[in-house]
Amino acid sequence: MNQAEVQERVVKILTPWVKNEAALKSVSAETNILDDLKVNSARLVDVVIAFEDEFDIEIEDEDVDSVNTVGDAVGLISSKLG
């Protein structure tokens, strides 16, 4: 799976939690999940669990804090996919 495909699936997973839907139209690797997409920080663990289910991977709890941007999520998921 290439990075673009991973990003597309990441954005699809994030969408139900996004409060700034306009920002979804111009989403990029630099888009900040909390600041730009306005996802509630309390939802980050739910987001990460959704990533695990979607990609069939395991993400360490400690890695949750390193996910700030869409690109961070794509990078972390890609590293687990090998």
Next chain:
Amino acid sequence: MGRDLSPAETLALVPQQEPFRFIETIDELDREHIVASYRFPEDADFYRGHFPGNPITPGVILVEAMAQAGVVAQGIYLYALKFDAGELEKIVTVFTDASVEFTGTVKPGQRVTTTGRVKFFRHKKLRAEVEMKLDDGKVVCSGELAGMGVPR
């Protein structure tokens, strides 16, 4: 390292107190579930307004009671397994979200029993399926509640 708290020790650490405490006993508690109960006092102040002449326990209070058992008390137990007492004292559990359905009412003086089942406990966030029943077994409220530990 953390330790396995008894139901009584866990109950003593629940921070909510009168008149906003809706958990009286913890009857069962382990890593996966909790059973707690509470009897709503007939003279609780909110019955004066909800509703005059027809007192019914407000739904938001039922949800709070479910959260105090299924999220706060269960969360304290799970944090205690993981963190030492010093760390535990620095954390307070905040309610983050809920999706519930009401299927009955609770009158003044009735006792409710709340059962919570842990869906996940990750990165100080707890999500649980919670159900509240009356003594006759009737389910009055059920749904999914979540909370997370944040610094005090």
